[in-house]
Amino acid sequence: MSTRSITTAKSIIYSSHGVPQDVIRVHTFTIPDAEGDSVVLKSLGFPINPSDINxxxxxxxxxPEKTTKYGTExxxxxxxxxxxxxxxxVxxxxxxxxxxxxxxxxxSNFGTWTSHNVAQEKDLVKLPKSLSVVAGATISVNPATAYQxxxxxxxxxxxxxxxxxxxSGVSQMVAQIAKSKGINVLSVIRDRSDFDQVKAKLEAQGATKVISETENGDRAVGxxxxxxxxxxxxxxLNSVxxxxSSNIARKLAPNATMFTYGGMSKKPVSIPTSLFIFKNLTCKGYWVTENTxxxxxxxxxxxxxxxxxYQSGQLKELDVNEHTWKLDEFSDDQILELLKGVVENAYNGKQFIRIV
Known part of the structure; x- marks a missing residue:
């Protein structure tokens, strides 16, 4: 007779949509033994991305499709x-x-805010164990977008x-990846009191030149x-x-392309008509989820x-604000308090949960 093991999962779930802190809750359920080509997984860590909040x-x-397979009413x-x-x-x-x-x-839509999960072998990508937890857990969105x-x-x-x-995370990855390929990057950043320090950091990463948004709109700088x-x-590459978006488009060569992959300003992409007529500008959208x-x-x-x-040292993991989920110690209330706090600060730097 085979011996069955019991895997208890603690997951952050939601049944409705609204203010993230109000709709998430902790749910405990049992994962059955792996059958067929399935595997049982234990989480090592996960980031909180804007798409998760959205x-x-x-x-x-x-x-993701909502289901009752986790034992919810x-x-x-x-x-x-x-x-x-x-x-x-396995x-x-x-x-x-x-x-x-x-x-x-x-x-995407796998459900990563969890202590454990189950998946079919064909739906997983193996990573070397030498890769850090942060680098591995954050490789699918920002670095993948930047690389493509x-x-x-x-x-x-x-x-x-x-x-x-x-x-941004994607832009910092773009600069590093471009540098590894000998491609020059002009990065535009918001005006800020510590501009010189931020500029120096970005140029050390790989940006060829860094200018402010004010400079981005200045004809002389252009x-x-x-x-x-x-x-x-x-x-x-436009994510604002x-x-x-119109100011970076003006700096493009004839027959160039602008890719929009985000909209941080929540304002429409604004492109002068003349760029389409006289420079034959092409504008496209980009979404790594759809590509996959x-x-x-x-x-x-x-x-x-x-x-x-990563292994060659040409790419460095991004800075994160790391928080710890102690799997064997935290009560459901503590887990929920941790996640609510992290979600609330989701736009104040990259938030990351390490499970230990």
Whole structure:
């Protein structure tokens, strides 16, 4: 007779949408033994991303299906899209994964704000255990977005790109990845009292030049940028919108492309008509979630390349505000208090939960 083990999961779930702190709750359920090609997972850590917050608010286009499979009275979903897991049990038909391996979900809407979960082997991507918990748990969104934007649209060594929101997670990754490929980056950041210090940090990471939003709108600075780049900036990466988007678009070369992957200002992308007519500007959207749905292999290949960059030291994990979830000590009330506090501060730097 085979011996059955019991895995008890503590998960942050929600059944409705609204203010995130009001809709999340802690739910305990039992995960059955791994069967077939499934594996049982223990979480090592997860970040809190803007998309996670937007899902809880009900305003994000991609949402997990709510279900009663977790033993809830009403359909619910586990929050979170990104995280790192350790395999603690494998089913008899699992071929490539083993107990102790570190893995990440292949697709979004996995439900990562949890102590444990279960998945099929085909829906996981293996990572080397030498990769840090923070790097592994945050590899799927910001670094993957940055890598694909830098690598997939024709940029070559010596080329230029411009990006706004230069201090964001994606932008900092863009600068590092571009530097590894010999691509020049012009980063635009908000005006701030510590501009010189932030500029120095970003340039040390890989940005070729850093300017403020005020400078971004200054014609004289624009002329200097044209001289510096030879007027050959091929790609703009926009995650702000509004006036910022029009100002980076003005610096693009003829036949260039602007990719919009975010809208931090919550204002429409504003592009002068003349850029379309006289520069043949192309504007496109970019969403790593949709890219992965259409081409899962692209996520696997992107992850492999990012791991190489981390291992070579050409890519550094981003700074996070780390919090600890003590699995064997915290009561449900303590877990909920921790998550509510982290969610409340989700836009004050990258928040990260390490489970120990």
């Amino acid at each position: 899902q809880l608010e009900g305003v994000y286009p991609s949402k 009403e359909p619910a979903a586990i929050a979170g899209n990104e995280g790192l897991f350790e395999i603690v049990q 089913g008899p038909n699992v071929k490539e994964l083993s107990v102790g391996d570190h893995v990440i979900p292949l697709f 934007l830098v690598s997939n649209y024709g940029l070559e060594k010596g080329d230029w790109l411009i990006q706004n929101a230069g201090t 002329a200097e940028i044209k001289k510096l780049t030879g007027g050959k900036i091929k790609i703009a 919108g509004g006036v910022s 749905k259409k081409d899962p292999q692209s996520k696997i290949e992107t992850t492999e390349e990012l791991v190489k960059l």
